[in-house]
Amino acid sequence: MKSRKKYNEPVTVILLAGAAVFIFLPLYMTLVVAVKDTSQMQHILSFPKSIHLENFVNAWEMTDYPRKFFNTAFITIVNVIATLLTNSFAAYAISRNRRKSKFFSVLYYYFISALFIPFHVIMLPLVVQANTFHLDNIVGITFLYVIFGMPMNTFIYCGAIRQIPEALDEAAMIDGASPLQVFWYVIFPVLKPTTATVAILSVMWTWNDFTMPLILLSDQDQQTLQLSQYVFQGQFSTNYNLAFASYTLVLIPILVIYLFAQKKIMNGVVAGAVK
Amino acid sequence: MKAKHWKVNPVYYIGVGIMAILFFTFHTVPFLKGVFYSFTDWKGFGDWNFVGLKNYGVVFSNKDILSAYFFTFKFALVSTILVNIVSLFLACGLSANVRFKSFLRGVYFLPYMLGMLIVGFVFNFIFGNLIPELGRAVKSDALSTNILGSSHAFWAIVFVTIWAGCAFDTLIYMAGLQAIDKEIYEAAALDGAIGWKRFIRVTFPLLAPSFTINMVLSVKSYLMVYDQIMAMTGGGPGKSTTSIAVMIYKQGLGHGQFAVQTANAVVLFIVVVVISVFQLRVLEKREEKVG
Known part of the structure; x- marks a missing residue:
């Protein structure tokens, strides 16, 4: 039998990978889309070149x-x-x-x-x-x-x-x-x-x-x-940045x-x- | 002392009585009214007449309503099975000797906290924009189209349901695993039951109480599926993803089918009760057998 101290490495890796893809990726995407402007939406997951906090202000006022x-x-x-x-x-x-x-x-x-x-x-x-x-x-x-x-x-x-x-x-x-x-x-x-x-x-x-x-x-x-x-x-229609800023504020x-x-x-x- | 005149102190009667009267007025009365309206042609306002069982005839013959039942049953069955399989794996993984255990448990439970509506909107965007973008990058036509607009929308809704539903079921299975005596595993190991064999022969049977809870609650809540559909497809394309709950809301409040949909709700109620009672009977018998 395995000793108690030994970690189960393969399961750890699988669970971490699953968490990264299924939980953190959607959350990361939500936040990234919320701070981008429409011109940066070509590549959805790319890191934002400029941060547009006015999305939050607009969502705040609109809703x-x-x-x-x-x-x-x-x-x-x-x-x-x-x-x-x-x-x-x-x-x-x-x-x-x-x-x-x-x-x-x-x-x-x-x-x-x-x-x-x-x-x-x-x-x-x-x-x-x-x-x-x-x-x-x-x-x-x-x-x-x-x-x-x-x-x-x-x-x-x-x-x-x-x-x-x-x-x-x-x-x-x-x-x-x-x-x-x-x-x-x-x-x-x-x-x-x-x-x-x-x-x-x-x-x-x-x-x-x-x-x-x-x-x-x-x-x-x-x-x-x-x-x-x-x-x-x-x-919100197709203004996803505004929509996601709004979702973020609720979450x-x-x-x-x-x-x-x-x-x-x-x-x-x-x-x-x-x- | 008052207690001598009353078998039970009146304060207790008042405490429960108020709640019981309010509950009767705002929960039971609407329920009974619903049953009553289902035998009328009421539109939600104005005059009405008794129409006997006509509304029930419509429920059992209307193509849209029948297809909503078919969708809902299929959805509840598929989602319950998949959510429970994924949850069992997750619970076993998260109960194993892994690094960052409490962090990982916290992360996998997170979806439970998030409102289903917003989760639905976020995945709407993933299916409608993110996956097609990736699809174009790898030049795959199948991935480039929005699955929510296709005949496979069903599976997208199931996916989101698994994403959100596993958190709760996993938590219950983890609690069940924790309650299993470690000595049983050691005895099983001596008998040569390890790995997959141990899971089938020892772990899974001992998880019977958790399994009962998850099966009953899953089926009941997936028969009522509503939020994710409202967020993702609104019942479309066409009416292909319209569940019974969505249909009651949409047709009952907007399309003058008030009475027909109250009949539909009564049928749904009977379906839920019959399935829940049947499940409890079968699963509790199973618990007795393995326990």
Whole structure:
């Protein structure tokens, strides 16, 4: 048998080459095209002779980047806070009372079975209903995200809460704590890793979602970063430099977050799926 | 104490009750409404009449809808298989004793972070401009044309799906590999199971739980394929790459087929449930057998 210290060199080379061609090359191309001007597009991958940062300025102004960034950040941040506060307590209530009361047991299966309903199945009636309730803005869509996250988050949270011994709740109850106090001071702190998972999945979902904004946010001032790329696709037309500058601006925030939180994100995604 | 009057403290009822009512109103009601509309001729506004099963008749006879089903099934099958094969190889590679391990893992997971829409746009350009440029350089006619405008657009979409989808599946397989006891490998080595043989006889069966997760989630999400098609072909050329989800959006909201497409959505729902339940049954039985 091979000794443990010895590196597997052929596999290392294959993986590095694969990463270079399939991951870094598209990213390099995105950045290079974003800083070139049209006269340098003869050879797409050639290193830029001159850097045209005005592409970023133009894309920034054309798509109204600050406005779209604010909208996307608003949806993402408000959703994640509201989701963590409401969904976690709901899951706690369900998980702890499932055996005591039919009501909670039925709700558990109600939420879980909704996992099988793909979004496109309810899409058409939802558009009509969202108009009736005036949900066609960033506040409305955030509200819908919080609610639509329930099935997945109930599933993840209940899996984690089941592992926490009920003696912990009972001890706190005897000390006179109300259910909300027990949850907030005893259970919620213990659930921290699960909360991280739910937070990561929620952020990824809302930041990158394209379908819900597409059907709900028709007003330019309410649109998200992802949606605005789709909307401006026609106006970019063959000005690829402008288009890629715009894509780069949208990718940068998420790449920065990934750079700093890579381990946490990967662990969170695994925990969410394996539960 | 209140708890004496109530078997369960009312705070719990309120906490879950609010969420349940909201969920019912904004998720279940649209779902039930969709089922209801599918038996009418509603256009999304104005008057409507009951038409019985007529919309379902259209779903099962309309050539465009049937070809969307054919495209979607073929796409889900091909993508699920290819994504899982590539992911298995990647996961094994990234779990081996390689240099720069955590860096490489981070790089291969990166596609998961990027929105599918922009990934689609970037590859649009690669297929439409970069590859034809290289094709002209090597004087190959096949490479010089934009694959997205040809009858092979299907494979371009599959390629992008693999590119983006492998990140998640690889991560799950890596977690599965990590959970395998190293002593099993040593015992297998004594029995002469090494290399490829070890993978088939030992590693792969032990990855059963990860395999179940990946198969079920892959099939479900690829049956709903939407973002990459909207970004890359918009369903074309012609309607050759129109998936069911794309069709529901395009025909349902723009082309006055609201009721027909709600029927289509109900059929899609049944298809997804049947396939998911069937998969879970089969794969969990397999887990029991090998576990």
